[in-house]
Amino acid sequence: MMAAFFCAGAVQAAGGISVQVVDAAGKPVADAVVYLEADGGQTLPKTLKAGEISQKALKFIPLVSVVQTGSKVYFPNNDKVRHHIYSFSAPHKFDQKLYTGTTAEPQTFEKPGTVVLGCNIHDKMIAYVRIVDTPYYGKTDAAGRVALDAPAGKYVLKAWHPDIVGGNALEQPTRLADGSASANFKMSLKPRAADADAPAN
Secondary structure (H helix, E strand, O other), X not given: OOOOOOOOOXXXXXXXXXXXXXXXXXXXXXXXXXXXXXXXXXXXOOOXXXXXXXXXXXXXXXXXXXXXXXXXXEOOEOOOOOEEXXXXXXXXXXXXEEEOEOOOOOEEEXXXXXXXXXXXXXXXXXXXXXXXXXXXXXXXXXXXEEEEEOOOEEEEEEEEOOOEOOOOOEEEEEEEOOOOOEEEEEEOEOOOOOXXXXXXX
């Protein structure tokens, strides 16, 4: 299996950067989390936005979410059956007992990292929450593209996907200044099981 690697292509820009993520074969990667972290000790603002991961047709929707540290995520159950959601992941362990509708309390994700969600009743249900220490983040579309807006400065641009080989985000240094900016990541992905959920937007 080819190890994950990146193709650096960032150039200077003011106010934003356009990012393309492809797999080892050059095909676009949807649902990749892309974000800018501080490089140089600057403090990034907290602009907390609540997330939502619903349960519908015995699936978590979306499959991949991204929030800033300190954000809340709500888990409405839109199925007619009850769900029992949980996570054993170190950044945020929790156990939400059987419930329906919107009775579940939101979870607050305080630590950066990746949280894998499951349902104790329906074993095939799975979702991923990437928690990042920055307000400058996004998720690639079906074409593998995402645009991020951020003030001028030095950053580390990172890209992560739940199927990335090795599990760690790819990264490259980036400076946002005058002009336009673009960056490219090429990552190797583990094959997804045939019965696993496909990315859902």
